[in-house]
Amino acid sequence: MKKVLSIMVLVVLLTSLFSAELVIYTSDSFAGGIARVVIPKFEKTYNCKVKLISIGSMGDALARVVAEKKSPKADLIVGLSAEQLQMAISEGVLEKYRPVNSKNIVYKSLVNDYGTVYDYGALAMIYNVEKIKNPPKTFKDLLSPEYKGKIVLIDPRTSSTGLTFLMWTIAAMGEDGAIQYWSKLKNNVLTFTSGWSAAFKMIETGEADMIVSYATDGAYSMYEYGAIKYMPIIFEEGAYLLEEYAAIVKGAKNKALARAFIEYMLTNEFQKEVPLNQWMMPVTNAELPEVFQKYVPKFKKVLKVDPNINSRLDEILKKWEKAVIG
Numbered sequence: 377m378k379k380v381l382s383i384m385v386l387v388v389l390l391t392s393l394f395s396a397e398l399v400i401y402t403s404d405s406f407a408g409g410i411a412r413v414v415i416p417k418f419e420k421t422y423n424c425k426v427k428l429i430s431i432g433s434m435g436d437a438l439a440r441v442v443a444e445k446k447s448p449k450a451d452l453i454v455g456l457s458a459e460q461l462q463m464a465i466s467e468g469v470l471e472k473y474r475p476v477n478s479k480n481i482v483y484k485s486l487v488n489d490y491g492t493v494y495d496y497g498a499l500a501m502i503y504n505v506e507k508i509k510n511p512p513k514t515f516k517d518l519l520s521p522e523y524k525g526k527i528v529l530i531d532p533r534t535s536s537t538g539l540t541f542l543m544w545t546i547a548a549m550g551e552d553g554a555i556q557y558w559s560k561l562k563n564n565v566l567t568f569t570s571g572w573s574a575a576f577k578m579i580e581t582g583e584a585d586m587i588v589s590y591a592t593d594g595a596y597s598m599y600e601y602g603a604i605k606y607m608p609i610i611f612e613e614g615a616y617l618l619e620e621y622a623a624i625v626k627g628a629k630n631k632a633l634a635r636a637f638i639e640y641m642l643t644n645e646f647q648k649e650v651p652l653n654q655w656m657m658p659v660t661n662a663e664l665p666e667v668f669q670k671y672v673p674k675f676k677k678v679l680k681v682d683p684n685i686n687s688r689l690d691e692i693l694k695k696w697e698k699a700v701i702g
Contacts, residue, residue, distance in 0.1 A: 396424065396629070396630045396633060397424070397425045397426070397427050397630070398424060398425070398426045398427065398451050398452065398630055398633045398634060398637060399427045399429065399449060399450045399451045399452070399629075399630075400426060400427070400428050400429065400450065400451065400452045400453070400454055400637075401429050401431055401437045401440060401441060401450040401452070401453045401454070401625075402428065402429070402430055402431070402434075402437060402453070402454040402455050403430065403431070403432065403433055403434045403436075403437060403455045403536070403571060403572075403573070404430050404432060404433075404571060404572075404573040404574075405455070405571070405572050405573050405654075406430075406454055406455045406620075406654070407428055407430035408430075408573065409653050409654045409655070410646075410649055410650060410653040410654040411428055412653070413649050413653050414640075414645075414646050414649055414653075415428060417645065418637060418640055421640075422633065422636060424633060426637075429450070432534075432570060432571055433531075433534040433535040433536070433538075433570050433571035433572075434455045434456060434457065434460055434534075434535060434536040434571075435460070435531075435533060435534035435535055435536070435538075435539070435570075436534055436570070436571075437453055437455065438453065438456065438460055438463065438464055441453050441464070441469050441625055442464075442467050442469055445467070445468070445469055445626075447627075448469075448625050448626065448627040448628060448629075450625045450628070451624065451625060451628040451629060451630045451631070451633065451634040452622055452623070452624060452625065452628070452634045452637060452638070453470075453622070453623055453625060454494075454620075454622040455536060455620050455621075455622075456491060456536065456620065456621045456622075456623060457536035457537075457539055457540055457618055457619065457620065457621075458618075458619050458621070458686075459536075459539050459540070459543060459686055459689060460536055460539065461488065461490065461491040461621045461623065462686035462687075462689075463686070463689060464490070464491075464623065465490050466686075466687070468626065469625060469626050470490045470491070470623045470624065470625065470626055471490075471623075471624040471625070471626050471628065471631065472489050472490055473489075473490075473492075473623075473624050473635060473638065474487070474488075474489050475492055475635070475638050475639050475642060476639060477639050477642035477643065478492065478642065480642045480643075480647075480659075480660040480661075481493065481642065481659050481660060482659060482660060482661060483659070486619055486659065488621065490623055491621030491622065491623040492621060492622050492623070492638045492641060492642065493619045493620065493621050493659050494620060494621070494622055494641045494642065494646070494647075494650070494659060495619070495620050495650045495654055495656035495657060495658060495659060496617055496618060496619040496620070496656060496657050496659060497590040497591060497592055497617065497618055497655075497656040497657055498590065498591040498610060498615040498616065498617055498618075498675060499537070499540055499541055499544055499588065499589075499590060499591070499610075499615070499616050499617070499618055500588075500589060500590055500591040500593065500608035500609055500610050500673075501518070501586055501587070501588060501589075501608070501609045501611070502579070502586070502587060502588075502589045502590075502593045502594075502606045502607060502608045502609070503585060503586040503606070503607055503609065504579060504582075504585050504586070504605065504606060505604060505605060505606070505607050506605070507526075507585040508523075508526070508585050508586060510522065511607065511609055512609065512611075513609070513611065513612055514611050514612050514613060515545065515548055515549070515557065515611055515613060518561060518564065519557075519560050519561060519564065520564075521564075523564050523585075523586065524563065524564045525564070525566050526564070526566065526584070526585040526586055527564050527565050527566060527584070527585070527586045527587070528565070528566050528567055528568075528569060528575050528578050528579070528583075528584035528586070528587045528588075529541065529561075529565050529568050529569075529575075529587070529588055530568065530569050530570075530571065530572060530575050530587075530588055531568045531569065531570055532693060532696060533693055533696075533697070534570045534571065535569075535570060535571045535572060536572075536618065536620070537571070537572040537575075537588060537589075537618065538568075538571075538572075538588070539689075540616065540618040541588045542554070542558075542692075542693075542696060543616065543681050543685075544616035544679065545557055545558065546681055546685070546692075547614070547616055547679035547680055547681045548611070548613040548614065548616075548679055551685075551692065551695075555695050555696065555699050556699075558696060558699045558700050559699040559700070562699075562700045566583075566584060568700075572588075572589065575587045575588065575589070576589060579606065589606075589608070590608070590618075590655060590656065591608045591610055591615070591672055591673050591675075592608070592651070592655045592656065592657070592668065592672050593606045593607075593608045593655070594606065594607055594608050594671040594672065594673065595651075595655070595667045595668050595670075595671040595672050596655050597671075598667055598670075598671050599652065599667045604671070608673060610673060610675050613677075613679065614675070614677035614678060614679040615675040615677065615678050615679065616678070616679050616680075617678060620656065622637075622638055622641055624638070642659070642660060644660065644662055647659065647660045647662035648662045648663065650662065651664055651665050651668050652665055652667075
């Protein structure tokens with residue numbers, strides 16, 4: 377009888393844990409991409425509801441979590457870059473959690489006690505092959521007058537992609553060299569968008585000829601259009617990787633379900649959907665679709681910044697702002 381009662385109590389506890397609503401703050405790119413495929417599956421598996429709140433860019437999502445620090449509304453924040461993850465840790469808005477399924481992550485250096493990596497990709501400039509006939513090969517080439525008004529970049533103050541592109545320039549030129557470079561590059565920039573989705577929409581509508589995006593965009597172009605319409609360039613200086621992390625918000629009301637979602641993100645059911653829905657690389661050994669194997673460019677050199685730079689991000693962004701915005 378005691379055993380039967382224990383099982384009944386366990387069932388009641390699990391039901392109460394997973395019947396509540398899971399609140400996720402994220403960006404437009406996650407909400408409009410893989411979330412549409414994986415969240416219905418998660419809701420069905422755990423008999424729960426997920427409230428996905430797309431705030432625009434990841435910088436905006438993180439700012440919302442920080443603003444709600446004393447009275448958190450979200451359980452999870454999904455889509456943080458490595459730099460934004462460090463910012464969130466320094467703000468004290470995340471709970472520690474290392475998932476059991478972190479054993480599935482191929483690159484163990486990406487395992488973190490506060491955030492769980494779920495995809496990664498190399499940054500690239502992508503260009504419309506019908507409009508750009510002489511694409512740049514290096515950062516220096518991007519300063520050429522022939523590209524004036526044809527480039528759309530992403531604000532590093534609001535976007536994980538924009539911030540990662542800034543880090544790419546620092547990794548290639550050093551901090552002072554990068555700031556000097558940006559003071560020249562701004563002259564060729566048509567506009568800065570607040571997030572990646574807005575920039576990609578501009579190249580799709582023909583408003584932009586070149587944007588910051590990812591090395592997988594050639595595969596996307598072939599998959600969507602049957603031809604390479606958007607060609608990725610990884611500059612000769614070397615590649616720079618963006619990882620995306622999910623993290624539990626400190627003070628989350630539904631920590632059990634938040635942990636379950638993070639564990640789910642590292643299963644094959646989630647990871648196999650990453651390439652064709654998020655257009656990034658899975659972090660596990662999930663099989664890659666043929667279009668990825670054929671059309672994602674390889675790179676020999678990976679650039680990195682000093683990890684200590686994360687403690688100075690506010691200072692660096694102010695330098696960028698002064699050089700670019702004035």
